[in-house]
Amino acid sequence: MISAYTVAGVLRAESVALQRHGPTVLMYRAAFAVAQAALAGLSGHLIPGSRALLLVGGGNNGGDALVAGTILRRRGVAVTAFLANPKQVHEAALAQFLKAGGRVVVGMENTSVATLFGRADVIIDGLVGIGATPPLRPAAAALVELANATSAYKVAVDIPSGVHPDTGAAPGVSFAADVTVTFGGVKTGLLAQPGELVLAAVGMDVSAEAVDACSLTEIPGLLGDPGTRADKYSDGVVCVVAGSTTYPGAAILCVGAAVRLRPGMVRYAGPQAAEVVRHWPEAVATGTVSGAGRSQAWVVGPGMGTDQDALDRLTVVIDKPEPVLVDADGLTLVSRHPHLLVSRQLRGRTTVLTPHEGEFARLFPDLDLSDRLTATRTAALRSHAVVVLKGSATIISDGAHTFVNRTGCGWLASAGTGDVLSGVIGSLLATGAPPLTAAAAGVFLHGLAGERLHAAGLAGASQLWDHLR
Ligand SMILES: NC(=O)C1=CN([C@@H]2O[C@H](COP(=O)(O)OP(=O)(O)OC[C@H]3O[C@@H](n4cnc5c(N)ncnc54)[C@H](O)[C@@H]3O)[C@@H](O)[C@H]2O)[C@@H](O)CC1
Numbered sequence: 464m465i466s467a468y469t470v471a472g473v474l475r476a477e478s479v480a481l482q483r484h485g486p487t488v489l490m491y492r493a494a495f496a497v498a499q500a501a502l503a504g505l506s507g508h509l510i511p512g513s514r515a516l517l518l519v520g521g522g523n524n525g526g527d528a529l530v531a532g533t534i535l536r537r538r539g540v541a542v543t544a545f546l547a548n549p550k551q552v553h554e555a556a557l558a559q560f561l562k563a564g565g566r567v568v569v570g571m572e573n574t575s576v577a578t579l580f581g582r583a584d585v586i587i588d589g590l591v592g593i594g595a596t597p598p599l600r601p602a603a604a605a606l607v608e609l610a611n612a613t614s615a616y617k618v619a620v621d622i623p624s625g626v627h628p629d630t631g632a633a634p635g636v637s638f639a640a641d642v643t644v645t646f647g648g649v650k651t652g653l654l655a656q657p658g659e660l661v662l663a664a665v666g667m668d669v670s671a672e673a674v675d676a677c678s679l680t681e682i683p684g685l686l687g688d689p690g691t692r693a694d695k696y697s698d699g700v701v702c703v704v705a706g707s708t709t710y711p712g713a714a715i716l717c718v719g720a721a722v723r724l725r726p727g728m729v730r731y732a733g734p735q736a737a738e739v740v741r742h743w744p745e746a747v748a749t750g751t752v753s754g755a756g757r758s759q760a761w762v763v764g765p766g767m768g769t770d771q772d773a774l775d776r777l778t779v780v781i782d783k784p785e786p787v788l789v790d791a792d793g794l795t796l797v798s799r800h801p802h803l804l805v806s807r808q809l810r811g812r813t814t815v816l817t818p819h820e821g822e823f824a825r826l827f828p829d830l831d832l833s834d835r836l837t838a839t840r841t842a843a844l845r846s847h848a849v850v851v852l853k854g855s856a857t858i859i860s861d862g863a864h865t866f867v868n869r870t871g872c873g874w875l876a877s878a879g880t881g882d883v884l885s886g887v888i889g890s891l892l893a894t895g896a897p898p899l900t901a902a903a904a905g906v907f908l909h910g911l912a913g914e915r916l917h918a919a920g921l922a923g924a925s926q927l928w929d930h931l932r
């Protein structure tokens with residue numbers, strides 16, 4: 464797991480490190496890591512003769528960029544610094560940069576800006592770091608837009624400018640980093656960002672400042688070994704309540720994910736019982752929820768529709784004492800009938816909600832989705848549920864602990880993959896895993912399966928099955 468830190472925590476650790484090492488050493492270490500990342504991005508180019516462009520703001524973040532530029536300059540890279548705020552620039556870093564033969568550009572009118580950006584092989588974003596709050600001022604925003612329009616390799620210093628370091632919110636334009644080199648500790652706002660993340664310790668000890676927003680890398684340790692369990696019942700039974708005559712595929716995808724993930728028993732209850740058994744002879748299927756038999760967890764909603772019949776099925780499942788995962792049409796129905804969730808909440812029953820952003824907005828219309836971390840945490844606290852906000856970086860929270868997932872790839876946003884995810888998480892819930900662990904691990908495995916499928920040159924929700932075990 465990657466622990467993450469708020470700006471306040473990093474600043475406390477930084478003040479200790481500054482006393483011990485002094486500002487010059489810290490900045491040099493930070494800049495060295497940035498220069499290394501830039502050189503790695505230039506691989507394939509001849510280093511002497513390649514071009515780097517620095518976007519330099521008025522604070523220490525700009526100072527880091529200038530020192531990184533100095534290091535690159537000494538390696539033979541042609542480096543130009545665009546000073547966004549020439550009246551306020553890190554003087555010592557600028558002096559070193561000029562001494563090393565760096566070139567400085569001030570203001571848009573002094574040069575052919577398009578040529579400058581268009582020719583750059585690498586662009587280093589040192590406009591603002593953790594000392595600023597987005598949105599960016601217009602001058603900085605304009606530079607970021609120019610940079611984002613190029614195909615240069617993009618390196619962000621500490622945090623992509625325009626991204627809130629604590630929350631990951633980007634209320635305006637933000638630097639589209641290929642890699643972010645962050646110092647001391649990973650800022651919580653970075654966990655939800657796309658792109659590679661490099662941590663440069665620089666000599667700060669942040670251990671006392673960890674917060675509980677994590678990225679998952681240690682799934683096997685979180686889940687037990689299914690091979691050691693005794694029989695089909697001891698591993699937990701999940702019952703899937705999904706599908707309709709309009710959407711039979713959702714039932715098959717959701718059941719299939721559960722069947723393929725774990726060898727224990729999978730039940731299905733709904734109008735697609737015959738189709739489900741035709742696809743998955745392992746599943747035990749029945750037409751009605753009341754006829755489904757005992758289960759240790761329930762998945763309700765994918766493709767079930769939103770008519771009275773669907774509402775009736777949902778209402779029966781909602782009343783179950785076991786953990787219930789509500790997805791898709793189930794979420795739409797819950798947003799129309801909020802008392803259904805409240806009844807589980809009042810009885811202290813485990814609920815997992817897996818909305819995409821549209822469903823989230825219907826469920827929690829007042830929560831601001833430009834800050835996805837806070838929105839998910841608040842939704843979890845309010846609903847007493849584990850909330851899984853799906854997206855390019857899926858966020859999983861029970862209100863107290865928050866995970867941010869970094870596995871997956873773009874096509875996982877396509878139709879049917881959500882049904883597979885519900886089956887995966889439901890299947891893990893049935894093992895008795897703590898709901899937050901089941902949800903976070905399920906999202907991780909689903910993303911990993913997507914990555915493997917993509918690497919194999921394939922895409923399609925039903926093929927995810929082959930990569931789940
Ligand atoms: N934590 C550490 O130990 C280290 C921190 N360092 C760097 O120092 C940075 C923090 O430096 P500072 O505190 O000087 O702050 P920043 O450099 O992050 O930001 C301050 C600058 O941003 C401008 N600014 C503020 N709001 C803005 C907005 N909305 N739009 C555009 N410009 C805006 C200010 O006018 C000022 O010039 C870190 O992010 C990191 O890059 C490094 O020097 C290495 C060591």
Ligand SMILES: [K+]
Nearest residue numbers: 588591622624
């Ligand atoms: K930056």
